[in-house]
Structure formats: C-alpha cells, structure tokens
Amino acid sequence: MNGRMKKSPLKMYWKRLRQNKLAFIGGVMVLVLFLVAAFASIFSPYDPNEIDRHNILNPPSLTHPLGTDELGRDIMSRMVWGSRISLAVGFVAVGIATLIGILLGSMAGYYGGWAERIIMRFIDIMLSIPTFFLILAVIAFIGPSIWNIMVIIGLTSWMGVARLVRAEFLTLKEREYVLAARALGVSDLMIILKHIMVNSMAPVFVSAILGVASAILVESALSFLGLGVQPPTPSWGNILTSGKDNIEIAWWLSVFPGLAILITVMSYNLFGEGLRDAIDPRLWGTEES
Amino acid sequence: MISYFAKRLLEMIPTLLGITILSFLIIHLAPGKPTDVLTEMNPKITPEARERLEKYYGLDKPIYTQYGLWLKRVVKLDFGESFSTDRRPVIVKIWDTKQPLMERRLFITFVINALSMLLIFLIAIPIGVFSATHQGSFSDKVTTVTVFVGFATPGFWLALLLMMLFGIHLGWLPISGLKSMDYDTLSVFGKIWDRTEHLILPVFISSFGGLAGLSRFMRGSMLEVIRQDYITVARAKGLHENTVVYRHALRNALLPIITLLGLAVPGLIGGSVIFENIFGIPGMGQLFYMSVMTRDYPLVMGILTIGAFLTLLGNLLADIGYMLTDPRIRAK
Numbered sequence: 001m002n003g004r005m006k007k008s009p010l011k012m013y014w015k016r017l018r019q020n021k022l023a024f025i026g027g028v029m030v031l032v033l034f035l036v037a038a039f040a041s042i043f044s045p046y047d048p049n050e051i052d053r054h055n056i057l058n059p060p061s062l063t064h065p066l067g068t069d070e071l072g073r074d075i076m077s078r079m080v081w082g083s084r085i086s087l088a089v090g091f092v093a094v095g096i097a098t099l100i101g102i103l104l105g106s107m108a109g110y111y112g113g114w115a116e117r118i119i120m121r122f123i124d125i126m127l128s129i130p131t132f133f134l135i136l137a138v139i140a141f142i143g144p145s146i147w148n149i150m151v152i153i154g155l156t157s158w159m160g161v162a163r164l165v166r167a168e169f170l171t172l173k174e175r176e177y178v179l180a181a182r183a184l185g186v187s188d189l190m191i192i193l194k195h196i197m198v199n200s201m202a203p204v205f206v207s208a209i210l211g212v213a214s215a216i217l218v219e220s221a222l223s224f225l226g227l228g229v230q231p232p233t234p235s236w237g238n239i240l241t242s243g244k245d246n247i248e249i250a251w252w253l254s255v256f257p258g259l260a261i262l263i264t265v266m267s268y269n270l271f272g273e274g275l276r277d278a279i280d281p282r283l284w285g286t287e288e289s
Numbered sequence: 290m291i292s293y294f295a296k297r298l299l300e301m302i303p304t305l306l307g308i309t310i311l312s313f314l315i316i317h318l319a320p321g322k323p324t325d326v327l328t329e330m331n332p333k334i335t336p337e338a339r340e341r342l343e344k345y346y347g348l349d350k351p352i353y354t355q356y357g358l359w360l361k362r363v364v365k366l367d368f369g370e371s372f373s374t375d376r377r378p379v380i381v382k383i384w385d386t387k388q389p390l391m392e393r394r395l396f397i398t399f400v401i402n403a404l405s406m407l408l409i410f411l412i413a414i415p416i417g418v419f420s421a422t423h424q425g426s427f428s429d430k431v432t433t434v435t436v437f438v439g440f441a442t443p444g445f446w447l448a449l450l451l452m453m454l455f456g457i458h459l460g461w462l463p464i465s466g467l468k469s470m471d472y473d474t475l476s477v478f479g480k481i482w483d484r485t486e487h488l489i490l491p492v493f494i495s496s497f498g499g500l501a502g503l504s505r506f507m508r509g510s511m512l513e514v515i516r517q518d519y520i521t522v523a524r525a526k527g528l529h530e531n532t533v534v535y536r537h538a539l540r541n542a543l544l545p546i547i548t549l550l551g552l553a554v555p556g557l558i559g560g561s562v563i564f565e566n567i568f569g570i571p572g573m574g575q576l577f578y579m580s581v582m583t584r585d586y587p588l589v590m591g592i593l594t595i596g597a598f599l600t601l602l603g604n605l606l607a608d609i610g611y612m613l614t615d616p617r618i619r620a621k
Contacts, residue, residue, distance in 0.1 A: 125307040127552070128604070130596040132559025133577060134312065137589050140581035141319035217443055221563055224445050225578065244449055244567065248457055258446030266441035 009279075016278035023274015029267035037083045044077035049232050057250050067252035069242050075252065078234035079260055085235040086264060089150050089219040090212040096154025097215075098208050101161025106192055108162070109169025116166075123159045131156045135218065139227045146229055149222060153215050161207055168200030202279045209272035213265040220261050236261050297608055301601045308597040309363075309590075313356050316589060359590070368591035373583060379591040383573060391484075395595065397467065398565070398572035401488065402557045405496035406550065413500050414546070417507020421515060421542075422534055432504070439501035444560060448494045448567045455490065463487050465569040491568045495560055499553050506549060511542040544615055551607025555600045 017023055036043050045065070052072030060067045066075040108119040138152050172178060173196060181191050222228035223237025224244075231238055236257040243254030340349075347355050362369065368379035383395045390396050416436070420429045456464035463469065467487050468480075475483055514520065515538055523533045561574030569575075573592060580588035 121303070121307070125304055125311065128304055128555065128597055128600045129308050129312070129593070130555040130559040130600060132556075132562060133593055133596050134315070136562060136578070137312075137581050137593065138315055138319070141316060141584065213441070220443055221445060225563065225566060227581075240446060240449065247449060247453060251453060254446070254449040254453065258443060258449070261443050261446065262438070262441050265443075266438065269437070269441055 013275070013278045017274055020274045020277060022270050023278070026267045026270025026272075026274060029263065030271050033083060033087065033264055033267065036080060037087045040080050040084055044074070044080040046074035046077045048077040048081040048234050049073065057246065057253075059250075060252055066256045067250070069239070069250075069253055070246060075239065075256060078239055079236065079257060082234040082236045082239065082257070083260070083264075085146065085229050085233070086216045086219060086261075089146065089153065090215045090268075092150040093153035093157065093215040093219075094208050094211040096151060097158040097211060098161050098204060100155070100158035102165050102197070102204065104158070105162035105165025106169055106197065109166035110173055110188070110192055110196070119162070119166075123162055126156070126159050132218070132221070135222065136225070136227060139222065144222075144227050144230055146233075149219060149228055153218050157211060157215065157218075160211075161204060164203055164207055165200060168203065169196055172196045172199055203276070206272050206276045206279070209268055209275065213268035213272070216261065216265055216268075293612070294609070297605060301605065305594075305597060305601060309360070309594055310356065312590060312593045312597075313359065314352070316586060317352055317355065363594065368594070369587035371580075371588045372585045373588075379587050382576060382588065383591065383595065391467075392571075394571060394573045394576050397570060398558070398561050398574055399599075401491055401495055401564075401570070401572065402554075402561065404488065404492045405499065405557060406553075408492060408496045409499045409503055409553075410550070413503035414507055414543070416504040418511055418534070418539060418542075420504070420508040421511035424512065433508075436501045436505050439497065440505065442497070442501075444494050444497050445563050445567055447497060448490070448564060451490055451494070452567075462490055464490070467570055491564050491570060494564045494567075495557060498560065499557065503546065503549065503553075507542065507546055510545050511538065514538045514542040517541075540614060544611065547607050547610045547614065550610075551604040554603030555596075558596050558599060 017027070050073060052068065055064065055068050055072045057070055058064055058068040058072075064074050064076070066079065068074055069078070104119050104122075108116040135152050135156055139148060142148055178191060178195055181195055186195075219228055220235070220237035220240070223235045224240050226238075226241060228237050229235035239257040240254060243250065243257065246253055343349050347358050350358075359369075366380055370376050371379055371382055384393050386393075391400075416432055420432050423429045452464045455462040463486055467484070469475075469483050469487075472480065472483055515534075520533060520538055523537045524530075528537075558574075561572060562578050563574070564570070565572045565574035566578055573595070576588070577592045577596075579585075580592065
C-alpha cells in the first residue's frame with residue numbers, strides 16, 4: 001500500500017471496491033439488472049400482455065421457462081418488463097428523497113438555530129408516522145399510478161438523508177477552509193454548494209443506493225396489495241398477487257417474482273455497503289474479509 | 290428521573306399534534322370530497338341532501354376549522370362514525386368493548402406485534418452476540434450470509450412460501466384466520482393450541498424483517514464494544530470470558546439496540562397491513578386496508594392517529610428501557 005496518498009480518492013475507492021468480492025458481485029448484478037430492464041424486448045421471449053387461452057397456468061417448461069399465469073401470459077416476459085417498473089420506481093423515488101433530504105439537511109446543518117429546530121422536529125414527526133400506512137392512504141385517495149407511487153415513496157423516505165447531510169454539514173462548516181471562504185466574503189449559497197456539499201456527497205450516494213433497495217421493496221408490497229402498479233402492466237408485486245390467488249396450484253407464480261425482488265434488493269445492498277466500506281477512511285489499510 | 294420522564298411525555302404532545310395535522314391535511318387535500326363515497330353510491334341523492342351531508346360533516350367550513358372540530362372530539366376519544374354501511378363509531382370498530390379481548394382489532398394487532406418484538410429480542414440478540422464473539426468463524430459467516438439474505442427478503446413473499454410449505458404441502462399449520470371453525474367445541478387446552486397454531490406463521494413473518502436487521506446491528510454493536518479498553522482491562526484482570534461478555538460487554542452493546550427497537554415500531558405496525566391481509570387476520574391492519582379501499586375518512590384518520598400514538602409510546606418505552614440499562618442516564 002505504498003504511496004497511496006498520491007492516488008486520487010476515486011481510484012482508491014475503485015481499488016477497495018474491487019477487493020471486496022461480494023460488493024463487486026453486487027455491482028455487477030446492478031449493472032446486469034439495468035441491461036435487462038433497458039433491453040427488455042430482447043430478453044423477453046413473448047409479449048408480456050399476450051393472452052393465451054390454451055396455456056393457462058402452465059408450469060415451467062422449455063416453451064415457457066418460468067411458466068404462465070391464469071391468463072396464459074408468459075411469466076418470464078412479465079418479469080423482464082416488470083424489472084423496468086421496479087428500477088424506475090426505485091430511482092425516481094430515491095432521487096426525490098435525496099433532493100429533499102439534501103435541501104432540508106443542509107439548511108438545518110448550515111444555518112442552525114430555529115431553522116434547524118423546525119426541520120429536526122419535522123423529521124421526528126415523519127419518523128413517528130407508520131409510513132406504510134400513510135403511503136397506503138395517500139395512494140388509495142389519489143389513485144394508484146406509477147408516478148404517484150414514485151412521488152409518495154420519495155416524499156416519505158427523505159428523513160435519513162436529511163439527518164446524514166445535517167451531520168456532515170455540522171462537522172464540515174467549522175473546517176478552516178470553510179471559515180477561510182467565509183472570511184473572503186464568499187456567499188452562503190456558494191459555500192454550501194461548492195465547498196461543503198461536494199465533500200459530503202459520498203455518504204449520500206451510498207445511502208441513495210441502499211434507498212433504491214428499500215423503495216423497490218415498498219413498491220412491490222404496494223403492488224402486491226393491489227395499490228401499486230395496476231394490471232395489465234406487469235410488476236413483480238402484482239405477479240405475486242396472482243401467485244397468492246393461485247397458491248394451491250401454481251407455485252411458480254409465487255416463487256420467481258419474489259426471488260427477483262430478493263436478488264435485486266440484495267445486489268443493491270451488497271453494492272451500497274461495499275461502497276460505504278470503500279469510502280470509509282477509517283477502514284483504509286485494514287483488510288477485513 | 291421522574292422529571293425526565295415527565296418531560297418526555299410532554300414532548301410527545303407537539304409531535305402527536307404535528308402528525309395529526311399532517312395526516313389531516315394530506316387526506317383532506319386529496320382530490321374529491323369525503324362524502325363523495327356516500328353520495329356516489331346513491332344515484333338518487335339530491336344536491337340538497339348532498340349539501341346537508343357536507344354540512345353534517347363540517348365540510349363546508351375551512352380546513353383549519355374542520356381540524357379544530359376533529360381534534361376537539363378526538364380528545365374525548367371520539368373519532369366519529371365510520372362511512373361504511375354499518376355506521377358504527379370508529380372507536381368501536383377498533384376496540385369493541387362488547388367483544389371478548391381476543392376479538393378486538395387493536396388488541397389482535399397489538400398482541401402479534403408484541404410477540405414479534407419479544408421474538409426479535411430473544412433471537413436476534415443471542416445471534417448477534419454469538420456472531421461477534423466468534424467473529425470470522427464458519428458459523429459467523431453462515432449467520433452473516435443468512436441474515437444478509439433475510440434482510441433482502443420481502444416479508445409477504447416469505448409468507449407465501451411458508452404458507453405453501455407448511456400449510457399446503459405438509460399441512461402442519463393453518464394458513465388463515467386466528468382460530469379454527471370448530472374452535473368453540475375444543476377443550477381448554479385445545480383452544481390454547483388452536484390459537485398458538487394460528488399465530489405461529491403471522492408472528493414469525495411480522496418479526497422476520499426486524500430479526501435480520503437487529504441481529505446484524507447487534508453484531509456490529511457488540512464488535513465495537515469488545516474492542517474497547519475496558520474490555521481488555523476486564524480480561525487482563527483475569528475475569529472469566531463469560532463474565533466479560535455478558536456482564537461488561539453485553540450491557541453496553543445493548544444500549545443502541547434499545548433505541549432501535551423503539552424505532553422499529555412504525556415498521557411493525559405498517560407491516561401488519563401486509564401480513565394481516567395475507568393471513569386473513571381481523572386486526573387493525575386489515576381494517577386500515579379496508580378503510581383506505583373504501584375511502585372511509587374517519588376510520589383512516591382514527592387508525593393513523595392510533596398508529597402514531599403507539600409509535601410514540603414505543604419510543605417512550607425504549608427511552609425507559611434505555612434509562613434502566615444505563616446508570617449514567619439514571620444519575621442525571
């Protein structure tokens with residue numbers, strides 16, 4: 001590890017990420033899932049909405065690798081197209097949550113005082129509401145559409161980011177270089193954006209990746225309850241609903257979509273946590289398995 | 290200590306107010322009027338009747354007046370009447386004093402969540418301690434991987450799998466409801482067993498997410514404590530390893546866990562919607578699901594408020610637990 005100070009941080013992160021085998025696998029899986037979603041038409045053998053009355057509830061076979069559902073639709077194709085929904089919801093929801101979290105967290109951390117008190121109290125309130133109840137209520141009232149789901153998951157999951165950003169700001173705003181910038185008369189906005197924000201982004205990025213995993217879980221639970229993505233649009237959650245309805249006769253309807261959720265969530269978690277270890281300077285130089 | 294406790298209790302009030310204001314705003318600013326459900330179902334309704342209905346529910350007043358009226362009633366535990374056809378008061382739907390305890394919705398949900406909490410505590414902490422004290426061993430690796438997979442497993446999917454395995458293929462456990470059809474004919478022991486049988490899968494599923502998360506956290510917390518100097522000192526004094534682990538390390542490692550348990554309450558309550566739905570359990574979660582599907586505003590608001598109250602209560606209990614385990618706080 002000689003001369004590691006000379007390397008840029010990004011190269012260091014990359015090197016440490018590569019050393020962590022599980023995190024690397026997670027990262028590759030994340031990439032693979034992206035490609036599947038992006039080229040859904042190539043990976044799906046059938047039209048996901050094509051109804052086939054002659055092949056209703058077929059078990060997995062060579063013609064239908066993951067079986068068919070109660071309308072004879074090909075499950076593999078539906079799952080490939082469903083991955084688009086999961087990723088889209090995951091990313092947009094996390095994008096919204098991260099933006100809100102950064103905005104409120106930086107305000108609370110930088111300005112302190114009453115702004116901080118109000119924001120922190122608001123965070124306490126949001127954390128005390130059983131969020132899933134709130135999401136269900138809102139979705140049921142404004143109607144389940146993919147956009148509504150993205151927005152409402154985003155609006156109810158920013159609290160962690162806000163706390164994280166606030167903590168980063170609290171430590172960074174006392175640093176000499178920030179004090180120097182202020183002494184030079186740099187505006188608050190410029191200090192926040194150019195001097196503090198940039199240096200606090202690494203943990204935010206990690207938490208965003210972990211956030212994608214939990215947003216995917218919430219979306220699938222909503223769709224499972226019938227308050228998420230509406231059929232015939234396929235999503236992993238609503239395939240599981242028909243799995244539940246046919247639980248006594250069609251195991252494949254339950255097993256495969258859940259497995260897809262499991263693998264996706266695990267990939268994001270592995271990648272996110274590996275990344276967290278990679279950018280944590282306290283772990284540099286120590287080699288943990 | 291008592292003043293600290295009182296202060297925490299007082300702090301709950303503004304938070305609870307904030308929660309109800311937020312919920313009230315969200316629900317009432319959503320498009321459509323609460324009475325739409327009542328009027329749309331009935332095509333014969335006249336505009337006058339609609340107006341009368343809106344007046345009855347106070348919908349013609351500005352939203353802050355509506356909230357004030359709602360709050361005034363809620364203080365007396367009156368959440369209004371449900372919009373559903375039976376028109377029963379919300380509070381009776383949630384907590385029907387005419388029914389035996391085990392048939393009241395809030396009690397059912399509470400029992401399942403309390404049992405899950407207990408299960409999480411009883412299983413996750415030993416797993417975490419074991420993993421930490423055997424760090425790097427084969428069994429530590431196995432538990433770490435299992436816990437990691439468990440953490441990513443959607444609870445409702447696991448519920449389906451377990452229903453298939455234990456309910457359908459093996460036929461060992463019932464997969465729906467809280468008691469069998471022939472419950473009333475069973476002996477006392479038979480009744481107890483029947484209840485237990487029906488609770489096994491729901492309690493396991495509702496504790497599952499917390500189980501994985503908490504054992505991971507416990508392992509980390511324990512590892513952190515074990516590296517501290519005072520643990521080295523305790524060992525150097527020649528204390529037995531068990532004494533070092535269970536008396537010196539465990540108590541300190543438990544502190545962050547207690548806070549976490551308090552924070553887990555909203556997740557547990559939220560999860561009850563899903564597992565009560567899957568297992569057909571007549572609890573508060575199922576009621577909430579039905580109430581949002583039928584846009585039963587008073588019922589939705591009532592359950593949201595009670596859920597938030599339970600969450601705050603969980604946080605308070607966590608604080609008390611924290612106080613009991615940490616003499617440093619007690620001394621203050």
